Amino acid sequence: MEKFDAIVVGAGPAGVAAAATMARAGLSVVLLERGEYPGAKNVMGGVMYGRMAAEVVPEFWTQGAPIERVVVEERLWLATEDSAVSVGHRSPAMAYHPDGCPNAFTVLRARWDRWFAQKAEEAGALLVPGTTVEDVLWQDGRVVGVRTGREEGDLYAHVVVLCDGVNSALVQRAKLRDHPVEPHHLALGVKEVVGLPPEVIEARFNLEPGQGATIEIYGAVTRGMSGYGFLYTNHDSVSVGVGVLVSHLMRTRIPPYELLEGLKQHPLVRPLLAGGETLEYSAHAIPEGGLAAMPKLYGDGVLVAGDAAMMVNGLHREGSNLAMTAGRLAGETVVEAKRRGDFSARTLSLYAAKLEESFVLKDLRKYRHLPELAERRPDLFGTYAELANRAAHEMLTVDGVSKRDKQRKIWRELTRRRPLPFLTRDLYEVWKAIR
Numbered sequence: 270m271e272k273f274d275a276i277v278v279g280a281g282p283a284g285v286a287a288a289a290t291m292a293r294a295g296l297s298v299v300l301l302e303r304g305e306y307p308g309a310k311n312v313m314g315g316v317m318y319g320r321m322a323a324e325v326v327p328e329f330w331t332q333g334a335p336i337e338r339v340v341v342e343e344r345l346w347l348a349t350e351d352s353a354v355s356v357g358h359r360s361p362a363m364a365y366h367p368d369g370c371p372n373a374f375t376v377l378r379a380r381w382d383r384w385f386a387q388k389a390e391e392a393g394a395l396l397v398p399g400t401t402v403e404d405v406l407w408q409d410g411r412v413v414g415v416r417t418g419r420e421e422g423d424l425y426a427h428v429v430v431l432c433d434g435v436n437s438a439l440v441q442r443a444k445l446r447d448h449p450v451e452p453h454h455l456a457l458g459v460k461e462v463v464g465l466p467p468e469v470i471e472a473r474f475n476l477e478p479g480q481g482a483t484i485e486i487y488g489a490v491t492r493g494m495s496g497y498g499f500l501y502t503n504h505d506s507v508s509v510g511v512g513v514l515v516s517h518l519m520r521t522r523i524p525p526y527e528l529l530e531g532l533k534q535h536p537l538v539r540p541l542l543a544g545g546e547t548l549e550y551s552a553h554a555i556p557e558g559g560l561a562a563m564p565k566l567y568g569d570g571v572l573v574a575g576d577a578a579m580m581v582n583g584l585h586r587e588g589s590n591l592a593m594t595a596g597r598l599a600g601e602t603v604v605e606a607k608r609r610g611d612f613s614a615r616t617l618s619l620y621a622a623k624l625e626e627s628f629v630l631k632d633l634r635k636y637r638h639l640p641e642l643a644e645r646r647p648d649l650f651g652t653y654a655e656l657a658n659r660a661a662h663e664m665l666t667v668d669g670v671s672k673r674d675k676q677r678k679i680w681r682e683l684t685r686r687r688p689l690p691f692l693t694r695d696l697y698e699v700w701k702a703i704r
């Protein structure tokens with residue numbers, strides 16, 4: 270019976286980071302992926318983060334990485350049915366770190382994951398695609414391997430690293446959580462990739478060749494549910510999508526494809542996509558429960574990283590970077606466990622300590638109250654997006670009314686819609702959730 274140092278389940282950003290880190294340190298690693306190839310069915314809006322990718326594959330941008338566009342501008346729209354107040358930031362300095370590493374860039378996961386996993390293979394990991402892990406194997410109260418769907422498919426290792434994504438059944442099988450993820454801890458993202466010639470994208474989004482832009486849209490596009498729409502530019506396509514809490518979808522019964530169609534038909538979005546051809550449609554869950562909904566991160570012979578561990582910072586649209594960092598730290602922990610010859614929970618608890626020191630748990634801790642607010646107050650974005658648009662409309666309409674009178678009118682409207690005690694409470698709740 271062959272025994273590996275580590276089995277990694279799932280070749281997404283977390284799994285590849287874990288596998289590459291361990292293989293590079295000389296450990297024997299098998300990386301199991303249920304897709305026909307890594308990324309075959311994976312879905313993401315599409316913004317990856319360079320610093321965390323470079324910690325897994327140094328100078329990846331010089332190695333033929335399938336980068337679609339490097340993000341130079343990020344915009345945020347607070348939208349009503351037919352208007353938007355927009356803020357944003359554009360800066361060539363933001364696009365690259367001083368060493369030339371792109372800060373944020375767009376990807377198509379089918380291409381990126383395949384390339385990224387190849388880097389883990391080059392480091393020495395054994396990638397086995399087309400293989401679904403069905404269960405973890407136990408011996409004397411510790412995880413010792415996995416059962417795959419293949420014939421004679423039991424594999425053994427000192428440690429199993431679970432990176433099997435948001436719908437991980439294995440987290441429960443490994444006794445790291447004793448119940449399934451709850452609907453209010455999940456969002457559903459639906460997305461289309463709309464093909465357009467590169468020069469059309471550059472003209473419409475005000476970009477130079479190779480440059481990319483992101484637009485996040487809050488307000489009417491989610492029809493009273495918590496979530497947001499997005500547009501991200503790729504080389505010759507635009508990813509357009511919307512994500513909302515599953516619990517809100519269950520309550521409103523609005524079909525997700527209707528939300529996406531509504532977003533595409535929004536008067537501010539339609540011209541950006543005009544003439545484009547839908548190349549791909551996909552849907553995927555996003556773990557939005559935050560810190561309070563995280564499973565136990567380690568046990569005897571087992572670790573969990575990425576979406577399977579609820580590591581998403583929804584407010585900042587970050588998930589892939591948390592996954593890559595957690596995967597890398599899980600890998601480093603196993604390397605240390607191998608050095609000590611101890612794969613018990615005592616040594617593997619080092620992983621949680623490393624995460625505490627990293628931005629992963631610091632950020633999830635900072636925003637720990639946000640998921641509860643998003644679940645309880647889906648009205649917030651719609652209400653304030655509408656008020657912001659009314660205020661902008663009033664101030665920008667030149668009709669002979671003095672600016673002070675306009676200001677008074679805006680204030681009256683605001684306090685009519687949200688009387689002062691409610692307004693103060695809203696501000697306090699938002700401040701508490703993001704401070």
Ligand SMILES: Cc1cc2nc3c(=O)[nH]c(=O)nc-3n(C[C@H](O)[C@H](O)[C@H](O)COP(=O)(O)OP(=O)(O)OC[C@H]3O[C@@H](n4cnc5c(N)ncnc54)[C@H](O)[C@@H]3O)c2cc1C
Nearest residue numbers: 279281282283303314315316402434458575576588589592
């Ligand atoms: C619509 C949408 C938009 C998003 N936009 C962004 C964004 O712009 N930026 C960002 O940073 N994040 C974004 N995210 C979040 C991001 O996609 C995830 O946080 C990230 O992919 C997590 O990586 P992971 O490796 O943990 O999981 P995944 O990427 O889900 O990878 C899990 C892998 O495990 C495999 N697998 C699952 N079960 C098994 C099994 N039993 N056996 C074998 N293999 C298995 C899967 O096939 C998959 O390859 C978005 C998510 C969605 C759904």
